[in-house]
Amino acid sequence: MPRFAANLSLMFNEVPFLDRFEAAARAGFDAVEFLFPYEHPPEAIGARLRANGLTQALFNLPPGDFAGGERGIAAFPERFDELKAGVDTALRYAEATGVGRLHLMAGLAPWDDPKAAESYRRAVTWTAERLAHAGLDLVLEPINGRNMPGYFLNDFGRAADLIRELALPNLKLQFDLYHCQILHGDVTMRLRALMPIIGHVQTASVPERHEPGTGEMNDFFLFDELDRLGYRGFVGCEYIPAADTVAGLGWLAAYKGSAR
Numbered sequence: 001m002p003r004f005a006a007n008l009s010l011m012f013n014e015v016p017f018l019d020r021f022e023a024a025a026r027a028g029f030d031a032v033e034f035l036f037p038y039e040h041p042p043e044a045i046g047a048r049l050r051a052n053g054l055t056q057a058l059f060n061l062p063p064g065d066f067a068g069g070e071r072g073i074a075a076f077p078e079r080f081d082e083l084k085a086g087v088d089t090a091l092r093y094a095e096a097t098g099v100g101r102l103h104l105m106a107g108l109a110p111w112d113d114p115k116a117a118e119s120y121r122r123a124v125t126w127t128a129e130r131l132a133h134a135g136l137d138l139v140l141e142p143i144n145g146r147n148m149p150g151y152f153l154n155d156f157g158r159a160a161d162l163i164r165e166l167a168l169p170n171l172k173l174q175f176d177l178y179h180c181q182i183l184h185g186d187v188t189m190r191l192r193a194l195m196p197i198i199g200h201v202q203t204a205s206v207p208e209r210h211e212p213g214t215g216e217m218n219d220f221f222l223f224d225e226l227d228r229l230g231y232r233g234f235v236g237c238e239y240i241p242a243a244d245t246v247a248g249l250g251w252l253a254a255y256k257g258s259a260r
């Protein structure tokens with residue numbers, strides 16, 4: 001059975017961020033992920049992880065002004081120095097949390113803009129090499145345009161091509177089952193084709209981005225498929241609970257009960 005990580009940016013919003021670690025552990029999770037930790041000191045995050053026996057599965061590198069609408073800066077050549085400083089910041093959090101992989105967001109820019117494309121390649125290469133020295137993977141995630149209009153990396157094939165072309169050993173794909181279904185469909189076949197380069201998986205129901213098992217996909221089949229394909233990483237539960245987070249965890253109990 002895959003190892004599920006609660007996404008603390010979307011789940012357990014009933015309590016303040018730092019209290020979500022305990023809430024996730026009490027609900028039965030042994031791993032967590034979140035978008036950004038940067039409003040809290042690294043030591044505070046590390047302490048919550050340790051106090052609750054949790055593993056940090058993933059978080060994102062600094063994305064620019066997220067509250068102001070930015071969704072990453074890697075595609076902007078004039079932001080390269082800021083990106084490099086952000087990597088240093090993220091590495092302090094990586095050390096405090098023991099995380100094994102970080103996600104680099106691209107930004108809102110057209111894929112066919114040559115300046116954006118060149119900037120993205122340079123940022124990805126530089127960041128992956130920097131993270132390699134710290135023993136970390138870098139993951140890239142295609143994101144659908146309904147949730148993030150104008151996002152640069154909005155195609156799984158393009159992401160896979162870039163990862164294969166750069167051929168950096170610690171550069172991998174973040175495969176969100178939800179984004180894949182919305183962007184392309186045929187999720188199982190894409191999992192099979194891309195498994196050798198997948199470094200992290202996320203899940204949510206389609207179309208509402210709620211609990212797995214509540215939408216158009218057979219999420220349990222996909223979780224079983226991850227096992228069949230030998231995936232040993234985490235599955236981040238990056239979904240918006242339909243109501244109360246804990247009340248909505250019936251899907252996890254049902255899946256655990258059905259899994260061999």
Ligand SMILES: O=C(O)C(=O)CO
Binds near residue numbers: 035
């Ligand atoms: O928006 C998403 O799906 C993300 O995972 C951003 O990191």
